Amino acid sequence: MPNILYSFRRCPYAIRARMAIALSTNKCQVREVELRDRPAHMLEISPKGTVPVLLLADGIILEESLDIMAWALDGILTPSESDLDLITKNDEEFKVNLDRYKYPNRYDEDYDYKVYRDAAVSFLDTLEQRLTLHKNLSDEAVGYCDLAILPFVRQFANIDREWFNSLRLPRLHEWLEGHLQSQLFTSVMPKLKRWLNGDPPIIFPFETV
């Protein structure tokens, strides 16, 4: 049985997982999911219903993006304690503020989205400070933390590009642009048709011609 990855192109959690797999020598079959109508097999192996989900050839199921990263990057990139702290801050604080800024209609109460947008910027300030020390978040070279956090900063930036670009975060702007144009990032972003049972397998990382 091959490894099977249930994924969704724009999902930041799925993007971090795909980047980690693309950096490794692992291969899988990728299945693009429609979140409103998730495949029965995906829900069978992971009833919580979030993407990404990776079913490994030996039957092990990884249903958290950070577990998929750790599996893919084993022996290639290891996060430091401070990387893990920053990733936790990203997942538990920044993402919460980002969602409240991006989707104000999803919440029952009325609120000023700017409160959450500005709270999210304090995390971006932390990233900017790290980027004054080196080109990437933990070092000169691309590391675990960059892969884990980049898709969320991209999602935040895309809500209102003009406003994001007006922030005084020159190193962060440069870091984001550099990664968005990188071969690694662009290689994991091609558009795929939604997977339906019986479709021919699509191998990921995608083969370049």
Ligand SMILES: N[C@@H](CCC(=O)N[C@@H](CS)C(=O)NCC(=O)O)C(=O)O
């Ligand atoms: N903690 C999970 C979060 C994954 C997640 O929330 N993915 C979103 C898409 S970006 C999702 O599947 N949402 C559907 C839902 O919550 O029902 C991970 O790191 O993999």
